[in-house]
Amino acid sequence: MERDWTGIWIKAYSGYASMKPxxxxxxxxxxxxxxxxxxxxIVHLCALGVHQLYINNQVVDGDSWYKPALSQYDCRAxxxxxxxxxxxxxxxxxxxxxxxxxxxxxxxNWMYTANFVSWRGAPRxxxxxxxxxKIIESSGVHWRVHSSPITYDCHHEGEDYDARLxxxxxxxxxxxxxxxxxxxxxxxxxxxxxxxxVEPRRVIRRIQPVKVTxxxxxxxxxxxxxxxxxxxxxxxKGEAGTVLTIRYGEMLDGSGNVDTRNVDYCQRGxxxxxxxxxxxxxxxxxxxxxxxxxxxxxxxxxxxxKLPVTICSAxxxxxxxxxxxxxxxxxxxxxxxxxxxxxLTSYRSNFMGIPTDCPTREKFGWTGDAETAIETGWWxxxxxxxxxxxxxxxxxxxxxxxxxxTHGPTTLYGFEECSPSYSAFLYDFCHLTRLFTGDAAPIKTxxxxxxKTVLLLESMSRDDCLFHMGYxxxxxxLAPQGGxxxxxxxxxxxxxxxxxxxxxxxxxxxxxxLKQEDDKxxxxxxxxxxxxxxxxxxxxxxxxxxxxxxxxxTAMALYLDIAPVEERERIAKALVxxxxxxxxxxxxxxxxxxxxxxxxxxxxxxxxxxxxxxQPEYPGWGNLVKQGASSLWENxxxxxxxxxxxxxxxxxxxxxxxxxxxxxxxxxxxxxxxPCFVAQLSEVSATYQTPYGTIEVAWTREGNTISLxxxxxxxxxxxxxxxxxxxxxxxGKKQYQIVVx
Numbered sequence: 001m002e003r004d005w006t007g008i009w010i011k012a013y014s015g016y017a018s019m020k021p022x023x024x025x026x027x028x029x030x031x032x033x034x035x036x037x038x039x040x041x042i043v044h045l046c047a048l049g050v051h052q053l054y055i056n057n058q059v060v061d062g063d064s065w066y067k068p069a070l071s072q073y074d075c076r077a078x079x080x081x082x083x084x085x086x087x088x089x090x091x092x093x094x095x096x097x098x099x100x101x102x103x104x105x106x107x108x109n110w111m112y113t114a115n116f117v118s119w120r121g122a123p124r125x126x127x128x129x130x131x132x133x134k135i136i137e138s139s140g141v142h143w144r145v146h147s148s149p150i151t152y153d154c155h156h157e158g159e160d161y162d163a164r165l166x167x168x169x170x171x172x173x174x175x176x177x178x179x180x181x182x183x184x185x186x187x188x189x190x191x192x193x194x195x196x197x198v199e200p201r202r203v204i205r206r207i208q209p210v211k212v213t214x215x216x217x218x219x220x221x222x223x224x225x226x227x228x229x230x231x232x233x234x235x236x237k238g239e240a241g242t243v244l245t246i247r248y249g250e251m252l253d254g255s256g257n258v259d260t261r262n263v264d265y266c267q268r269g270x271x272x273x274x275x276x277x278x279x280x281x282x283x284x285x286x287x288x289x290x291x292x293x294x295x296x297x298x299x300x301x302x303x304x305x306k307l308p309v310t311i312c313s314a315x316x317x318x319x320x321x322x323x324x325x326x327x328x329x330x331x332x333x334x335x336x337x338x339x340x341x342x343x344l345t346s347y348r349s350n351f352m353g354i355p356t357d358c359p360t361r362e363k364f365g366w367t368g369d370a371e372t373a374i375e376t377g378w379w380x381x382x383x384x385x386x387x388x389x390x391x392x393x394x395x396x397x398x399x400x401x402x403x404x405x406t407h408g409p410t411t412l413y414g415f416e417e418c419s420p421s422y423s424a425f426l427y428d429f430c431h432l433t434r435l436f437t438g439d440a441a442p443i444k445t446x447x448x449x450x451x452k453t454v455l456l457l458e459s460m461s462r463d464d465c466l467f468h469m470g471y472x473x474x475x476x477x478l479a480p481q482g483g484x485x486x487x488x489x490x491x492x493x494x495x496x497x498x499x500x501x502x503x504x505x506x507x508x509x510x511x512x513x514l515k516q517e518d519d520k521x522x523x524x525x526x527x528x529x530x531x532x533x534x535x536x537x538x539x540x541x542x543x544x545x546x547x548x549x550x551x552x553x554t555a556m557a558l559y560l561d562i563a564p565v566e567e568r569e570r571i572a573k574a575l576v577x578x579x580x581x582x583x584x585x586x587x588x589x590x591x592x593x594x595x596x597x598x599x600x601x602x603x604x605x606x607x608x609x610x611x612x613x614x615q616p617e618y619p620g621w622g623n624l625v626k627q628g629a630s631s632l633w634e635n636x637x638x639x640x641x642x643x644x645x646x647x648x649x650x651x652x653x654x655x656x657x658x659x660x661x662x663x664x665x666x667x668x669x670x671x672x673x674x675p676c677f678v679a680q681l682s683e684v685s686a687t688y689q690t691p692y693g694t695i696e697v698a699w700t701r702e703g704n705t706i707s708l709x710x711x712x713x714x715x716x717x718x719x720x721x722x723x724x725x726x727x728x729x730x731x732g733k734k735q736y737q738i739v740v741x
Contacts, residue, residue: 002194003044003079003128007138010183011124012099012145022107025150025292028097028125029170029177032137034088039132041088043095046079046193047125049102049155050292055087055095057171064200065319066294069353069389070103070364072409073119073189075396078196079126088131092173095137098148099123100292103364103409104189106155109270114155118411124186126193144180146170150291155363157271159290163280164240191396198353198385199323203230207316215256219303222314227298227631227643229349229359230319231275233289234302238309240281245305248273248297250360250642258301263641266361273297273360285312294319294352296359296643298630320348324382324689329654332683335614336654339621343651344380346632347373350645351383354390357407358634358641365390366407368471371425372590373648378436379655379688388442391429395449402449402456406471419470420499421492421591423453427506438667438691443510451519454507457500458526465533467496473552473589475635475646477619494538494546494553495591501530502560531562541567544574551578552592555599572603584611586620586636594649601657606676609657613650614680621650659686659697664719667691673730674721675699677706677740692716706738 012026034041043060045053051067053060060082061067068078105123106114114120129137146167152160169175210225222232227250236244249258264272273295277288302311329340350356355370355377356363370390377383393408405414406422427450430442461467472492473479479490504527511520534557538547544567547553554575557563563571579600586593597609616626619636627638634644655661660675668690675684675697685698693713700707712718712731720727722738 002192005044005126005138006128006135007126008140009124009126009186009188010139010141010143011122011186012181012183013122014184022101022105022152022154023122024147025098025100025153026123027146027148027167027170028099028139028143028183029094029146029180030137030143031092031094031173032129033091034093034131034136036090038085038088041083041085042130043082043084044079044128044130045082045097045125046077047097047099047123047127048073048077048189049104049106049123050100051125052098052291053082053095054098054171055084056089056093056173057168058087060084060087061200063202066102066201066292066352068196069198069201069386070393070409071389072393072396073104073191075191076392077189077191077193078198079193080196094171094173094175095129096171097125097127098150099125100150100153101155102292103155108156109267113412116412117409119189121189122186124189126188141182141185143183144177145183146177146180153292155293156267156361158274158276158295159293160276160278161288161290162278163286163288164278166280198389199321201319201352202322203317204320204322204348205318207318209314209316213256215301216303218305218307218309219257219301220311221252221256221258222300222302224298224300224316225630226316226318226345227296227349228316228318228345229294229296229352229643230317231290231294232300233287233315233317234277235285235287235312236277236279236309237285237312238279238281238304239306240279242279242281242309243305244277244279244309245303246275246277247301247303248295249299249301250297252299258299262639263296263358263360279309289317294359294363296349296641318348319352321351321353321383321386323351323386325380326382326689327380327655327687329651329659329686330684331654331658332681333614335616335622335625336610336681338625339613340651340654342624342629342631343376343645343648345630346643346645347377347380347648349631349643351386354386354393355383355645358644360641360643364407364409365393366422367394367425368406368422368474368590369644369646371422371428372594373645374425374428374432375652376648376650378432379652384433384437387429387433391426391442391446394426395446398449398453402452402454404453417470418456419492420457420467420496420503421470421472421474423457424499424503426450426453427503430510431506434666435663436668438669440513440666443513447510447514450507450510454503454523457503461497461500465530466493466537467500468493470496472496473591476589476592477636478587479589490589494534494550495556497530497534498553498556498560498562501527501534501562504530505560534562535564539563544570545578549578551575551596552588554578555592555596558599559595559602569603572599572605576600576605576608579608579612583617584608584615584620585617586612590646593647597650597653598656601653601676606657607678607680609653610678610680613653621647655686655688658684660721661686661688661695661697668695668716671695671712671716671718672721673697673710673718675708677701677723677738690716704740706740708736708738710734
């Protein structure tokens with residue numbers, strides 16, 4: 001929803017304030033009068049890149065962070081409506097907006113630079129104060145501006161705070177700001193200004209250190225035991241002017257200090273993931289945390305510029321989008337439970353308004369990462385709003401010919417690798433939103449743009465009906481290494497072509513829903529043409545495998561209904577033999593890690609799929625647990641980011657196959673329950689909060705007898721598939737006994 005503003009866009013600094021060195025975070029201050037009585041009071045505020053709102057010495061909505069969420073700012077940006085009635089006094093009131101750079105005015109040294117993006121500029125804002133339906137104050141040049149104690153904030157580098165510069169008196173209405181500067185008129189960011197529709201980012205957990213190590217006389221290293229997104233909150237005493245340098249990292253070097261070499265190649269030789277706090281001194285303990293940046297870390301290294309200084313406490317603030325929790329999964333296997341736990345840690349660490357790539361070097365959205373874990377998000381949370389925020393970003397970036405970016409916000413990079421694997425997210429978002437919520441609105445909204453990208457992808461594969469470029473089975477442990485040391489160079493053709501088949505299946509369904517019969521026929525025909533070509537080019541009938549015994553390609557051909565129907569049992573048997581030959585190690589990239597366990601379970605080999613997941617040898621999820629990982633890694637070797645969600649479909653697999661839950665009709669109006677009673681487990685339980693209530697599935701094993709309990713809420717019917725029996729249209733609480741061999 002857009003609004004008609006009364007105020008004008010203003011900023012604190014004139015000239016090219018977006019270039020280095022970045023200017024201090026400004027306070028934008030005004031005073032206004034409120035009536036004796038009021039029914040409602042709302043501050044409408046768009047303040048970019050990020051902001052904090054204060055009224056009368058109180059932080060408004062102080063438990064939310066990084067407002068507004070990331071967006072393609074020159075296409076759209078979010079404004080927030082703050083209910084401020086409880087903060088106002090009759091008569092004189094002071095309002096201060098503190099501005100931070102965020103991703104709107106970001107700087108880094110990497111190829112995915114934000115230095116020259118089309119929207120970049122100094123932080124700016126527009127504001128209306130509305131009381132009982134009347135605008136009584138608006139942003140303008142009558143406001144006053146002063147620098148704040150945040151002397152530096154940069155999305156990828158960190159934040160500096162000088163407590164000696166605090167002005168607590170400026171938050172009082174009677175403070176004399178006559179020596180402050182006037183703000184500067186400025187242009188809007190360039191896009192639609194619409195009411196933000198994503199959940200706030202909040203501290204979801206406060207984590208105490210599990211170990212503190214003194215690595216030098218003036219340096220301490222804190223180990224919080226969990227690698228997550230957020231910041232550290234410190235409480236400290238020391239002499240005025242003492243500077244604490246706070247470095248964040250996911251691992252330690254041989255001396256026990258923070259080591260960022262696994263992720264800092266984006267800023268090699270420059271500042272990276274570092275905050276600085278300058279003490280004001282005195283007898284009181286000073287407590288502080290950064291406000292406008294976030295980091296990815298397990299370890300925090302704090303170095304003092306002088307001694308003595310006392311660090312009274314350091315607490316990790318795990319910050320993430322505060323979306324609703326919808327699902328819970330538990331089993332009798334401690335390793336599997338730990339895999340579920342670290343998967344959810346990575347999912348939440350990589351969701352800050354939108355699903356992101358990692359909380360360290362990039363901190364913006366990548367569609368490939370979002371796609372590989374999209375169903376895990378839906379089973380455990382309700383991520384719709386944040387997923388749609390990324391959907392809007394990528395759709396806003398779509399070029400006239402249908403080309404889309406692999407990531408966003410951006411304007412410089414990402415279009416060169418436009419391909420099915422990093423486009424599938426856009427289609428799956430629409431599909432899974434309908435499947436999990438029953439809402440088909442995104443299909444109708446995005447259909448024209450989704451069709452345009454399909455036409456673009458078809459034009460790129462027109463000569464032989466195969467798609468030869470893209471990321472393919474990214475981060476494959478056996479792939480040759482590219483020039484940057486971690487890009488893989490496996491032929492992506494089968495993986496990308498198979499995912500194009502998947503996209504076309506979704507588009508034919510969408511066209512059917514929208515009664516676009518000509519489009520549907522086009523998608524069906526093109527899909528079949530590609531399937532035929534894949535089987536001609538890649539399928540080895542003698543071996544019953546695809547692409548020179550490719551595990552990933554074979555699994556995708558099975559799971560995505562590409563393999564000839566009459567060959568599928570043979571193919572599944574050949575695939576599971578490949579897996580067994582390697583002792584169930586996960587010798588696969590992000591696509592194989594998603595589709596192999598699914599394909600195995602679909603064809604009766606769920607036990608082998610589970611063994612892939614829990615076996616302890618390199619590579620695989622069980623090996624991460626064995627190595628003490630507290631989050632999923634970007635690759636199995638652990639030589640890059642240690643907090644990525646790309647291998648995160650494993651949680652969705654638990655719900656779909658071990659608990660056996662599968663929505664059949666949109667919004668879970670109809671559900672299939674078909675648990676896989678694998679021999680390695682004696683107990684599984686899962687719940688999922690549907691639009692109609694909570695589905696519960698639990699089973700236990702005693703000897704060769706399985707006890708299954710299900711609870712299907714009113715409004716839903718379930719078909720229950722057991723080894724020797726099927727039950728249709730079940731509702732309510734039911735219990736079944738199954739004898740297995």
